[in-house]
Amino acid sequence: MEGRRPSEIKVFLFLRTALGTGRGEAAPSWENTDWQEVAKIAREQTVSALVFAGLSSLPCPPDIPEDVSTSLMLDSGRTEHKSSLIAAQASSLIEKMRSSGLSPILMKGPAVAAYYPEPAFRAGGDIDIYFREEEFSEALKFLKDSGFNPEPGPDGSYVCKASPASLDIHPRYFDLRPSPLLPSPGSPEAEILMLSSHILKHAMGPGVGLRQICDMAMALRGLEGKYDKQGMASIFKAAGLTRWNRLLCDYIRERLGVDAGIYPAGNRRRLGRLDRIIFSGGNFGHFAKGRSKALSDNSLSRKTDTFLRLLGRLPFGLRYGGREYLSYLSTLAKGNFGAEPGTNSLR
Amino acid sequence: MRLIPGCxxxxxxxxxxxxxxxxxxxEAYALEVNGSFAFLVKTAKALGDFSAEDLGSALETEYxxxxxxxxxxxxxxxxxxxxEGLLK
Known part of the structure; x- marks a missing residue:
């Protein structure tokens, strides 16, 4: 794995072991392993539970410093506990919504966790739910009648504070410019495109982490046989995202051992472009230099920081996102600095 | 305080x-159980009303x-x- 630090290489090994995508590779030498760095990477990428699972599944687990093993066990316990609560919360809410005649589509988080060998080891965040335009108002009314307080976001979505996870209610399924060529939400093709475009959106902005890459890998494996590979390539092409998805598929094949079979293998040297984004900022770029301070500052400071980071991704964005990148730049500027509701944003 | 479902x-x-x-x-607690089953409280915060009986019950069920x-x-x-002065 060219250009990667030994700790990063080991994290990928543990992830492949945890995800069941290992290649039967020989165990590396554990000598001189910087276990503190392994734990730090796992934490910043929000994959501590998966790293723990991979480590503990190795045929000959290495000796690990006590503070690192404590940290991994505690992180994985917290993750399992919280993820289980979120899964139950999401399941209960979706059932109530369907009983009320609504047709919610669960996105990302709890939905993609189902593709993991151990769903509870996938760190949970918010609960994202999509509704078609024609029933969006009814969905908001249901939430209000149920005691939630939906608050509008800058991109047309609504956020409801809840526990253990907040609810994000979305009128748009894809992080893409609207197009009649996009597949219907809820189909396997749509789910793959949604996850791919979500990763791209964040990679072109403040950043994206390994958790989202693992999500994509698990979705591709879980949906194997349920979608047509050539059809998927055509959908990516129609969305103007062939180059991006070639990179993403190559990355997942090389780093996580999942070959979606949508494209033939490409140039491995390009993978460093995505590595740099992932390892410079961690989960959604939260660990990038200066990002934490910006997120805790006032709204204008946060939005300015996001916009500047988006500008910093210009070469990557133009190469892999093209028109989507320019669209993000434009609508982010209008939506966050022009105070127009219903426009796109990178929070 | 029931422990079993959350262990x-x-x-x-x-x-x-x-x-x-x-x-x-x-608040959640974590206890290390070493190979000889002697308990050392490594990361537990204030014990509060967490009792030895609760621990024993959890150990039977979970361990x-x-x-x-x-x-x-x-x-x-x-x-x-x-x-260790952890009992109140």
Whole structure:
């Protein structure tokens, strides 16, 4: 794995072991392993539970410093506990919504966790739910009648504070410019495109982490046989995202051992472009230099920081996102600095 | 305080850790259980109303100890907690 630090290489090994995508590779030498760095990477990428699972599944687990093993066990316990609560919360809410005649589509988080060998080891965040335009108002009314307080976001979505996870209610399924060529939400093709475009959106902005890459890998494996590979390539092409998805598929094949079979293998040297984004900022770029301070500052400071980071991704964005990148730049500027509701944003 | 539904056991590098997430939402605890079953409170915060009996019950259910073993180990735990000034 060219250009990667030994700790990063080991994290990928543990992830492949945890995800069941290992290649039967020989165990590396554990000598001189910087276990503190392994734990730090796992934490910043929000994959501590998966790293723990991979480590503990190795045929000959290495000796690990006590503070690192404590940290991994505690992180994985917290993750399992919280993820289980979120899964139950999401399941209960979706059932109530369907009983009320609504047709919610669960996105990302709890939905993609189902593709993991151990769903509870996938760190949970918010609960994202999509509704078609024609029933969006009814969905908001249901939430209000149920005691939630939906608050509008800058991109047309609504956020409801809840526990253990907040609810994000979305009128748009894809992080893409609207197009009649996009597949219907809820189909396997749509789910793959949604996850791919979500990763791209964040990679072109403040950043994206390994958790989202693992999500994509698990979705591709879980949906194997349920979608047509050539059809998927055509959908990516129609969305103007062939180059991006070639990179993403190559990355997942090389780093996580999942070959979606949508494209033939490409140039491995390009993978460093995505590595740099992932390892410079961690989960959604939260660990990038200066990002934490910006997120805790006032709204204008946060939005300015996001916009500047988006500008910093210009070469990557133009190469892999093209028109989507320019669209993000434009609508982010209008939506966050022009105070127009219903426009796109990178929070 | 009920412990059983919120107990998670972990094992790594020969060490065992019991994590407890109380159903009432009160603060979670973590206890290390070493190979000889002598309990050392490594990361637990204030014990509050977390009792040795609660621990014994969790150890029977989650760690597979017999009632006699669990009782013996909770006595050891009490002794250690007294020594470390953790009992209120």
């Amino acid at each position: 998670i056991l972990r094992e790594l590098s020969g060490r065992h850790m019991l994590m407890v997430y109380p159903e009432d939402g009160s 597979g100890l017999s009632p006699a073993e669990a009782s013996e180990e909770t006595d050891k735990a009490l002794a250690i907690w007294k020594e």
